Amino acid sequence: MTADLVPDAPSNAVAVEIDKVYKSFGRLPVLRGVSMTVREGEVACLIGPSGSGKSTLLRCVNHLEKVDAGRISVHDRLVGYHHKNDRLYEMHDRDVARQRRTIGMVFQRFNLFPHMTALENIIEAPIQVLGKSKGVAIAEAREHLEQVGLSDKAGNYPTQLSGGQQQRVAIARALAMQPALMLFDEPTSALDPELVGDVLAVMRQLAESGMTMIVVTHEMGFARDVGDTVAFMDGGIIVEHGDARQVIAEPQHARTQAFLAKVR
């Protein structure tokens, strides 16, 4: 099923192009020249020790962080800048917001809106951003809730849901914007072990439906089984990048080997 979506297949267009990206927080360099290509339908997993820059790289893709140098494009559109007559123009807030509509993001700490029920969380952006009618938004939201297996939780507030349920609502909320790309920032790291499986199952199902995904994760099993490619990051650079099964089963680089030996 994912075999026909292998990243190197020339039939698949480039979805995300990351080109020599640098980023520092103050004097601390976090990304030091990262380049990476993600193709349509590809599930790209970012692994590596904490502080290696995986999350920052992910956050640069939807411009939650500004890069210091380099370019990122999503679907051939530069992120955060207009390119006109060989010059870069900073994007206006409203254009950045427009660009983010097609890029869904799922956070480690869910970030559901606590003052809204599960259903209200999901319909908020379709109504407020896409201008959908409430009736249409609710009907679609119910489909997305069913997709993540939470049809019966529509009326619950986030505090009335378990972590795993909250994260699945968060996924449904992102899907409600019908994104062409989904970013996952350690989606299972804040979950109790017995709840991880439900969230991963939803992500696997999403991957099988052909969604382009970039997943920062510590779940090596998921990266191996669902990922098409794996990039191992350390110290702000991509140390090793290739076919998921190959990188995880037979890492070539010493640092990758050391990391995988620890997390296994």
Add this chain to the structure above:
Amino acid sequence: MTDNNPTAGADDALAAAIGPAPIRAVRVRRPGRWISAIILLLFVAMFAHMLVTNKNFGWDLVRQWLFWHTIIQAIWVTLELTVYAMVIGIVGGVLLAVMRLSSNPVSATAAWLYTWFFRGTPVLVQLLFWNNIAALVGQQVGFGVPFGPQFFHLDTNSTITAFTAAVLALGLNEAAYMSEIVRAGILSVDEGQSEAAASLGMRRSKIMRRIVLPQAMRVIIPPTGNEVISMLKTSSLASVIGVVELTDASESAIHLYFKAIPFYVVASLWYLFFTTVLSIGQYYIERHYARGSTRNLPPTPFQKLLRANLLFRTRRSRAAEIRETLR
């Protein structure tokens, strides 16, 4: 087991039906509470005794003047002052807080300057300033292009009456304080909320209105309730510039009837009444904005009373019923 303890079966059946019997244990003795309660009661009794026996309170006069039409009219003025000033204060405060936190340096500086000025001068002085505004800007104020042509003129004295001066002074001063309260509320909302909303394509103004402010309300409401109560009483300052509100009306009545204390009692009783009403209102507003922050909303005092009574009764009657059937 049930053979040598015939009541065990009954207890188990009871537990299965209505839950286990609560633990019966001797409570920890707290003599300090009793002693302090007695001392407090003593003070309350002394105060009550003084209220009743001290003829200077003039309770018959208080009863007579409490609902006097002049006083009732003045109460309306006090309430109007409070409401108008707080509306200006809250709307202005939210605007100032959003400006202060915006990435736009011009609006951030403007908001800071405003707060600096209006917090830095006494509200009584601001009140007198507004009342004498004609002396500052002249009898006629024109509106139009700065340093250019003017489109219309306003007569200062007829536009800024004592009442409007009071509303403006109290409201604009309040906005400075409210802006700090709102700012604290906005800052209390987790950054992740704005990020999640931004990742869904929402724009900054919308994120503020739909996501951040509703959550900030939980932090904003309690001190705002405090401000409303405070404003109700601060509005008495308007008596200085001749607005006939509750304090001013009481003061006038004193000059008319040469009885001070009864009228102060009348005014105090009314202030107390309205602050009590406001406190109750605040409780319910807080409860509304607690939605989603706790699993179950705490019951209102009334619900508590009702529930305790019901639970007690049902438990007892159910227990009696089951014992009866087991017998």
